[in-house]
Amino acid sequence: MTVIDANRMNEIKARYPEYFHRSFRQRFGGLMIAIATLLYGLYAVWFFDLPKLFAEARWERVGIYLSQWVSYDVQPEFRIQDDGSIEVRYPRFSPLGDNPHPDWLVNNPDGSVTVSISGTSRTVTVSKSETIVAAHGVSVPVDVSSGAPKVLGPVPSWMTVYDDNVLANLGFGGDVSISVDRVKIRKRFIGWANFLFDPQSSFFDKPAGEVVSLIVSGPRLEPDQSNLSLAFDDIWNNSEWQHGDVWTKLFQTIVMAFLGTLLGSLAAFPLAFLAARNITPNRLLNQILKRFFDFLRSVDMLIWALFLTRAFGPGPLAGSGAIFLTETGTLGKLYSEGLENIDNKPREGVKSTGAEAVLVHRYGIMPQIVPVIVSQTLYQWESNVRGATIIGAVGAGGIGLKLWEAMRTNANWENVAYMVILILIVVFLFDAASNALRHRLMGTKAP
Template sequence: MTVIDANRMHEIETRYPEYFHRSFRQRFGGLMILIATLLYSLYAVWFFDLPKLFAEAHWERVGIYLSQWVSYDVQPEFRIEDDGSIDIRYPRFSPLGDNPHPDWLVNNPDGSITVSVSGTSRSVTVSKNETIVTAHGVSVPVEVSSGAPKVVGPVPGWMTVYDDNVLADLGFAGNVSISVDRVKIRKRFIGWANFIFDTQSSFFDKPVGEVVSLIVSGPRIKPDQSNLSLAFDDIWNNSEWQHGDVWTKLFQTIVMAFLGTLLGSLTAFPLAFLAARNITPNRLLNQVLKRFFDFLRSVDMLIWALFLTRAFGPGPLAGSGAIFLTETGTLGKLYSEGLENIDNKPREGIKSTGAQTVLVHRYGIMPQIVPVFVSQTLYQWESNVRGATIIGAVGAGGIGLKLWEAMRTNANWENVAYMVILILIVVFIFDTASNALRHRLMGTKAH
C-alpha cells in the first residue's frame, strides 16, 4: 500500500486542478438539469391544464373512428304503417344497392321481420305492436302501440330510454333506435364495401369467378366496349371510393414534391456559391444571400401555400411554388455551409496552374460537394412528399385536399383510411429509394 504525503498530494492537486477543484457547474450541472426538466414538466402540465384535458377528452371517439376505418354499416329503416304493414327503406346510397334482399333480414309468417345484427346473439324482431331486442343473453320487448315506446320490464344497462325514443347499444355490431312508428337499425360489417365495383357497375355483387369469366371470355355487356375495358372504367370511376380521382391527386402530390424540390435545388445551387465566404469574398453579398435564405425558410411551407393559393387559386401550382420557396431557403443554407467546409487544398492546387474560375470550381470543388448535395436534396425531396400532403389540405392541391374533404364529412372514415394507407406506402417507397441512393452516392452501406 503506497502512502502519499502532504507535499505529494499538493503537487498532484496543483498539476490536475480540474479534478480537485471542480466548478459549481461541474459538480451540480447534472442535478440542475434534472431539476430544470422537472420544473418545466410541471409548468407544462399547469400551462396546458393536462388533468382537465384528459378528464374531458372524448376517448370513446377513438374507438368509433378506428372501427369506421375498417368497417362499414347498413342502415335499414322499418316504418310501421297505419294498416299494420311494415315498409323497409334503405338510405339513398346504401352499400347494398337500390333493391337489396340481404339474407340477414327474414320475413316471418306472422308479418314480423327479424334482423340478425350479429348472428343469433344480437337480433331485432319488428312487428306492429312491439319490437324485441335480443342482446347480451336477454330479450327485451319494447311496446310501440302507445304514444311513446315503452320498455317492458327492467331496462338493461345497454339500453337508454328517452321521451320519444329508445336506443339500444349493441356494441361494435351496431345499434337500434326505436320510436312509435319506425325502427332504425345500424348493422356493422368488417371490411370496405364496394371497394372494387360500386352499386352502379354491371359487375356489382357478382362472385369473383363470374367476374373473371366475363372479363376473359364472356359475352360483351356493352356492344361497343370490351368487358375488360368496362371493368377498368367501373373501378377507375367508382363513385364511392373515387379511385381515379384519388390516384390522380396522389400523383399530383408526388409531382408537386418533385417539381418544387427540383426548382429549389437548381435555384439554391448557384446562389450558394455566392453566399459561401470562401468562394465569394464579398461579405455584403454573403450576408444578404444568407439572410435571404433565412427569410425563405423561416416562413413555413404551409404559410407560403396560403399566400400562393390566394394569388393563383387552389391547385398544384400553388403547392409546387410553396415547396420551391421553402426549399430554396433550406437547400441554399445547406449548400453554402457545405461549400464553406470543403478542403481548399485541391482548389488552391488547380488555381495555381492558372486555370479559369469555372475549371477551379469544376475540378477543385465539385468532386467534394456533389455527393453531399445530392444526398441533402434527396432527403428534402423525401420530406417534401410528406409536406405536400399537408399543404394540400389548405387548397394547394394533391391528395391532401382530398383527404381533408373526406375528414370534414365526419362520415367517410374508411375513405380516409384508404388515402392514409396510400400515403404511407408512397412515403415508405420514397424513403427506401432515397436512402439507397444516398448510401450509394456516399459510398456507405445501407442498414
C-alpha cells in the first residue's frame, strides 16, 4: 500500500487542478439538469392536465378504430310486419350486393330468422313476439310484443336497456339493437370486402379459381372486351375502393415531392454560393440571402400550401409550389453552410494557377460540396414524399386529400388503412432508393 504525503498531494493538486478545484457547475451540473427535467415534467403534467385527460379519454375508441382498419361489417335489419312475417333489409350500399343470401342467416320453419354472429356460440333469433340473444353461455329472451322491448329475466352486463330499445354488445363479432318493430344487427368480418371487384362487377362474388379461369380461357362476359381487360377495368374503377383515383393521387404526391425538391435544389444551389461568406465576400448580400432562406423556412410548408391554394386553386400545382418554397430555404441554408465549411486549400491551389472563377468552383469547391448536396437533397426528397401527403389534406392535391376525405366520414377506416399502407410502402421504397443512390453517387458501400 502506497502512502502519499502532504507534499506529494499538493504536487498532484497543482498538476491536475481541474480534478481538485472543480467549479460549482462541474460539481452539481448533472444534478441540476436532473432536477430541472423533473420540474419541467411536473409542469407539463399540470399544464396539460394529464390526469384529467387520461381519465376522460375514450380508450375504447382505439380498439374500435383499429378493428375497423382490418374488418368490415354487414348491417341487416329485420322488420316485423303486422301479419307476423319478418322482412330482411340491407343498406343501399351493402358489401353483399343487391341480392344477398348469406349462409349465416337461416330462415326457420316456424317463420323466425336466426343470425349467426360468431359461429354457434353467439346467435340472434328474431320472431314476431320475441328476440333471443345467445352469447357468453346464456340465452336472453327479449319480449317485443308489447309497447316497449322487455328483457325476460336478469339483464347481463353486456346488454343495456333503454326506453325504446335494447342494445346487446357481442364483442368484436358485432352488436344488436332490438326495438318493438325491428331488430338491427351489425355483423363484423375480418378482411376488406370487395377489394378487387365491387357488386356491380361481372366478377363479383365469384371464387378466385373461377375468376382466373374466366380471364385465361373463359367465354367473354362482354362481347366487345376481353375478360382480362374487363377485370382490369372493374378493379381500376372499383366504386368502393376507388383504386384508380387512389393510385392517381398517389402518383400526384410523388410527382409533387420530386418536382418541388428538384426546383428547390436548382434555385438554392446558385443562391448558396452568394450566401456563403468565404465564396462571396459581400456581407450585406450574405445576410440578405441568409435571412431570405430563414424566411422561406420559417413559414411551414402547410402554410405555403394554404396560401398557394388560395392563389392557384386546389391541386398539385399548389403542392409543388409549397414544397419548392420550403426547399429553397432549407437547401439554401444547408448548401451555404456546407460551402462555408470547406477546406480552402484545394480552392487556393486551383486559383493560384490563374484559373477562372468557374473553374475554381468546379475543381476547388465542387468535389468537397457534392457529398453534402447529394446527401441533403436526397434526404429532403424522401422527406417531402411524407410532407406532400400532409399538405394534400388542405387542398394541395395528392393522396393526402383522399386520405382526409376518408377520415372525415368516420366510417371508411378500412380505406384509410389501405391508403396508409400505400404511403408506408412508397416511403420505404423511396428511402431504400435514396440510400442506394446516395451511396452510389458518393462511391461508398451501402451497409
